[in-house]
Amino acid sequence: MSYKILILEDNTLLLQTLEDFLSGNGYECTLVKSGKEALKQCYExxxxxxxxxxxxxxxxxxxxxxxxxxxxxxxxxxxxxxxNDQESLAKGFILGGDDYIKKPFDLEEVLLRIKALLARAKGIVDDWLSIDEAYKLNLARKRLFCNKEELDINLKDFELLYLLVKERGNVVTKEMIHERLWSSSEEINEGSIRVYINNLKKIFGKEVIVNIRGIGYRFEK
Incomplete structure (x- = not known):
């Protein structure tokens, strides 16, 4: 299974160059040119x-x-x-960046840094949460697997499922879901919760996720 990389870059030529190079080295690339577009991709x-x-x-x-x-x-x-000023470099790391590459750069350097960072991340790649004998959540890569086959669910579905499984047998309130799925700057959509719940019911069955009217949901698998 190839690693998936989101590339945020507004220079079309450089964006295409990075995609061609990284795709040629086995990575699956998603290209975006603006911060808001990148944010949308990450939530989906x-x-x-x-x-x-x-x-x-x-x-x-x-x-x-x-x-x-x-x-x-x-x-x-x-x-x-x-x-390349020290203040900008420091800001990037303070905000949660893991590495920094200064333009202009060599493509091989980019590849080596990507490989090194993913290698360090492998220490948590096998952080699994079992749902039952068939279904497992990979917490580090935010993926759902059934008998080693990856299932296609979006990030919000994953976060909701993780919350339900972690609180298995207990009621997960709408307030808990809001806190888990939406940041303070995002607009909360009540209808979206029902969509995410229905997405999960299609996988696990209607009887597994119980609606506690007016309060929230309970996972009973």
Whole structure:
């Protein structure tokens, strides 16, 4: 299974160059040109590493990572930027960046740093939470597996499932779900919770996730 990398870069030529090079080395790349577009992708999909330019439209790379870290996302992140002053370097690490590459750079250096960071992350890649004999959650990579086969669920589905499984047998209130699934700057959508619950019921069955009317849900598998 190839690693999935989100690349945030507003220079079209550089973005395409990085994709061509990294795809050729076995990585699956998702390309975005603005911070808000990157944020949308991260809330809908799961990635193993972020490769982030800082100076991008809508929301710069620093603010983008700050938003994700506040939401509990610990995906490894590398900043790739022309900024080279010590204050900017320090800010990147304080906000949760794991590495820094200064432009201009050598593509082989990017590859080596990606490999090194993913290798360090392997220490938590096998952090599993079993649901039953068939289903398991990979907590580090935020993936759901059934008998070693990865199932396609989005990040919100995963976070909700993790919360339900962790509190198995107990009622998970709507307030607990809001706190787990949405950051302080995100707009909470009550209808979305029902969508995520229905997505999980399609996998585990309607009887497994019990609706406690007006309060929340209980996972009974």
């Amino acid at each position: 999909h799961k990635f193993d590493l972020y490769l982030l330019d800082v100076k991008v439209p809508d929301m710069n790379g620093f603010d983008f990572l700050k938003e994700l870290r506040a939401a509990g996302d610990r995906t490894p992140a590398i900043f790739v930027t022309s900024l």
